[in-house]
Amino acid sequence: MSADESGQTLAQLVQRDHGVWEACAPTYEQRIVRGHPDVLAYTAFEEDLLDRLLLYLARDEGREVGLYDVGCGSGRLHLRYGRLWTGAACELSEPALASRLKVVSGLDFSAQMLELARRKLAAAGMEQLVGTRLLLEQGSAFELAEQPRQPLPLVVALCNTVGVMQGPAGASQFFAALRKAVAAGGIAMVSCYQREAVAAFALGNYESTMDVSGQPRWLVPADYAGEAFLQVPRYYKRAYDGDPTIAVDVYDRQGNPVREGHLLSRDPEVARETVASGHIRTYSDYESRWYGFEQIERWMAEHWAGASAYHLRGAQLDALRGCPAQLAFLDFSGLVAGFLERCGALDRGQPPPGAPR
Ligand SMILES: C[S@@+](CC[C@H](N)C(=O)[O-])C[C@H]1O[C@@H](n2cnc3c(N)ncnc32)[C@H](O)[C@@H]1O
Incomplete structure (x- = not known):
């Protein structure tokens, strides 16, 4: 059965995209993730949001957290949060976060991306953390393992990763995979672009x-x-x-x-x-989808029904940097509503569309 307009099956699309990401790893990093100012603004927005969510969970709710970055690319989050454990002072040095964030795991299907991540971590003096607190694994985003309840699994897919996951068939499968990954009591967060932008x-x-x-x-x-x-x-x-x-x-x-x-x-x-x-x-062969708000809403309804789920436009949290983005949360921990309320993004009287299911 074909998975997209080109008539290719999902397996063929995975193979095609795997080749694309293997080939573009270094330039993608240099020219897009660390290059284009609008992408930098979006990723800075994501990092700020994630910092605050981690602080909420670890410091304010006293939970031990395991961060799991699906489609982790060159290890942006590993580099960011690995600094908590090197002993070097950094703006993130917050004792509760350093002690209660237990591990940053990452999964990507591109060996080149993961190799780039390892090289960057080594260059940043974090080599000894790789394999202990900073984990990198090559694999498929559609086959995520069910995460244990402890530490609290926070599974994220950032920077429009869902939009490059082999078209609508892949994206739909990914929403299902996320549910399985966090069903024991965790949180999933998808950050992606919107068609409207x-x-x-x-x-x-x-x-x-x-x-x-x-x-x-x-x-x-x-x-x-x-x-x-x-x-x-x-x-x-x-x-x-x-x-x-x-x-x-x-x-x-x-x-x-x-x-x-x-x-x-x-x-x-x-x-x-x-x-x-x-x-x-x-x-x-490169392609990317900027899914409409309604489309993400449909996948949430299809795969996340019966669980607490929240769907926001990025501008509800940050009108400048979050403008092109949308965020989908799946929550089996019961903690996300309090966080969104704190951010002013969730008025309990009027939950945003899609929340809670
Ligand atoms: C847009 S990049 C985002 C990288 C990273 N999340 C960030 O925010 O910097 C998407 C990543 O998803 C990976 N990817 C795409 N489809 C995948 C799949 N089916 N399984 C695992 N990884 C995949 C690519 O190799 C690439 O590294």
């Missing part, structure tokens, strides 16, 4: 990072879109940039300049279709 955020974002993920399908001409060339945009297009063109410098795969200042423009019809569908496609 594609026009303002996604078009410019993918245009200005096409050296990582390939020329977006809505840009013409496609003269240098093939594997033989690398097109390097000259600057990052920020949110709400309405310019329908972008200039790139073109190189061959040996790094020799081919053409300077090559101008690409949006095909209005394809750009419109992308905005409507939230389906980002490039001339390489």
Whole structure:
């Protein structure tokens, strides 16, 4: 049975995407996660939110927590929270957090991503923590093990990981996998982009990072879109940039300049279709989905029924940095409502759509 519009099965999509992530690991890290200012703002928002949730659980509720990052990529959270245990002073040095956050585990299907994570952890002086408090495992996000009740499992998938998990069939399976993972008493949190933000955020974002993920399908001409060339945009297009063109410098795969200042423009019809569908496609095999708020809501209803679940727009928590995002929480601990209430995102009289189920 096919899993998406291309007619490929989920297994074929996994194989395709596995190849994509193996190939793009270093540039993805450099140009997107640690590069594009709007992505940096979004990941900073996620980290701040996670810091506060961990503090709420560990310091205020006195719970021991095990953080589990699914689709952990190059170990962003391992690096962030590993600093708690190195003895070096850092802005996170909070005694309850350092003692009650027990472990940061991560799972990813890309060996290259995990290798990058190990190298970064070693460079940050955390090598001795790898294998004890910082765990990295290669595997499938669709086959998550049921997490033990203690320490409290907090399972997260950040930075639109669900949007690159092999299309709607993969995303749906992932929501089911999360439920199984935390059913013994934990919390799952999915942070992803919303389709509603594609026009303002996604078009410019993918245009200005096409050296990582390939020329977006809505840009013409496609003269240098093939594997033989690398097109390097000259600057990052920020949110709400309405310019329908972008200039790139073109190189061959040996790094020799081919053409300077090559101008690409949006095909209005394809750009419109992308905005409507939230389906980002490039001339390489890379694709990303920015799912609509209603779509995430449907998967929550389908896979998380009968449990407490909360669905928020990122702007409810942080109007600037969270603007393109949406957040889905699944809670078997009974602790998330108190946290969201503290953040002003949950008025018990008027729970946001989807909460609690
Ligand atoms: C958008 S990156 C996010 C990385 C990281 N969560 C962060 O916030 O920096 C998505 C990651 O998900 C991984 N991934 C995609 N599909 C997967 C699957 N089916 N199983 C496991 N990992 C997957 C990719 O290898 C990639 O590292």
